[in-house]
Amino acid sequence: MPELPEVEVTRRGLAPDLVGCRLTGTVVRNPALRFPVTPALDSLVGQDLLGLGRRGKYLLFEFDAGSLIVHLGMSGSLRLLSAATPAEKHDHVDLVFGERVVRLRDPRRFGAVLWQPGRAEDHPLLAGLGPEPLSEVLDGPWLYQATRNRSAPIKQVLMDARTLVGVGNIYASESLFRAGIDPRTSARCLGRVRCARLAQAVRDTLEAALVAGGSTLRDFIRSDGSSGYFQLQHFVYGREGEPCRVCGAPIRCLRQGNRSSFYCSRCQR
């Protein structure tokens, strides 16, 4: 489900209403997410939320003693609701802030809710992550250097969080289309020019998706319950057989690492 734009849209939707508020309760209806939900969420009750951060696709609820790390997996969403709203199926975890509640819904239960004392970046899941794609770091020279000893297809290297965080299956396909690069190209075969084009394409794609509120295909909804609409602007993702928006050739689909990759064989070489 959520890639960087969807997670960031969620963060921006929640932060203005929650930062500075006191956590007054927690509810764990089903702790069996990808990892067991951190026991004793209760110990956070009474603490003030100092900030709501993000690292890659992880949301960081920052308290004085550490951070509650939340990952939305494939099908997770966080909504801000009245605390009186009845929970429904797949509503696994609540963070209650007085009259309001942040509710995690995650049908597939690939998400995670983990407590990390101290600095969130010290958590083992976050420690090995690559740089943020919307930071100053991502540019042509950096991408060129980062791909030199990577023989895997560029699509899979883009989706590897140790290379770069935040780019998942949708935005990898979309970024490669915008850069005019075939997703099967070995990463190390990209020259400086194509690396520069791809770095810019990743930034442009993620920023355009952010502006559109992310992509809503199945499960993703914003914290206020509304949908993102970037899916209406997808050039290739989910468009197999439909005409390329640039050249009209039919969009093709192939499997890479057991994931679908969509591309235009005329625009991408």
Place this chain on the structure above:
DNA sequence: CTCGCCACCTGGGGGC
């Protein structure tokens, strides 16, 4: 190291 593949889990859609 890196790569390629499997696993986790539920639900929706298509084909028969």
Place this chain on the structure above:
DNA sequence: TGCCCCCAGGTGGCGA
């Protein structure tokens, strides 16, 4: 209708 198989936005962990 019902059943079965495939597919889905992520990513840790395994063996090669």
